[in-house]
Amino acid sequence: MKLILLNKPYNVMCQFSDHPSRPTLADYIKIPNIYPAGRLDADSEGLILLTDNGQLQHSISHPDHKQAKTYLVQVEGIPTTDQLKTLSAPLNLGDFTTQACVAKHILEPDWLWPRNPPIRHREDIPTSWLCIILSEGKNRQVRRMTAAVGLPTLRLIRTSIGNFSLASHPLLPGESMAVSM
Known part of the structure; x- marks a missing residue:
């Protein structure tokens, strides 16, 4: 199971599929079969969590879990x-x-x-x-x-x-890192 922290830059679409005019997560993350757990608008910046585990993705992003x-x-x-x-x-x-x-x-x-x-x-x-x-x-x-x-x-x-922050994992925009669960 993989968990990746990404500092999403401004104007980047929170998707891996191509976009006609903006960069996407695929321009920053080259790991296959990984997906964002939640989203940020293109005009927002900061922490995005990505995982290859559907159960983890659900526990991070679903409103019932109140992260x-x-x-x-x-x-x-x-x-x-x-x-x-x-x-x-x-x-x-x-x-x-x-x-x-x-x-x-x-x-x-x-x-x-x-x-x-x-x-x-x-x-x-x-x-x-x-x-x-x-x-x-x-x-x-x-x-x-x-x-x-x-x-x-x-x-x-x-x-x-939740417990993941840019304060404890300092990343500049576009930088990512794998963390252990």
Whole structure:
């Protein structure tokens, strides 16, 4: 059984099949019969787990297993205490209500790699960083949550899934490593 950690770069599709205009996981992982356990949007970066074991893939990605996922989020604006409370509580996004989560204002991590292309910079609008820890992961959930409280997401980086993290396994974008289970 194989388990691979990959730091998925920005603009990479979370699939192995060809895409007409973007790179895919196949451009970074050359191991046959391995599949992602969960997904990240092309415009998100960070930790992806890949495995050749269907049972392990299910236990990592299925919502019933509630693997905590940590995201670093650069947002437009400076969060207020009320915005952080609203993010942390169950939040109605229209088609579903999120579960309670952890949402806190943090300093920009000093270990963070630059994004290519860089985030747009506007002199009159400050940006800040949040750490959001979810036990669910619906499509574009973090982006929708921050937008709902008036803090549009500019950059989204998943740093951990369950016990696996980029903090304990430092990888630059595009780098991967096998881990033992």
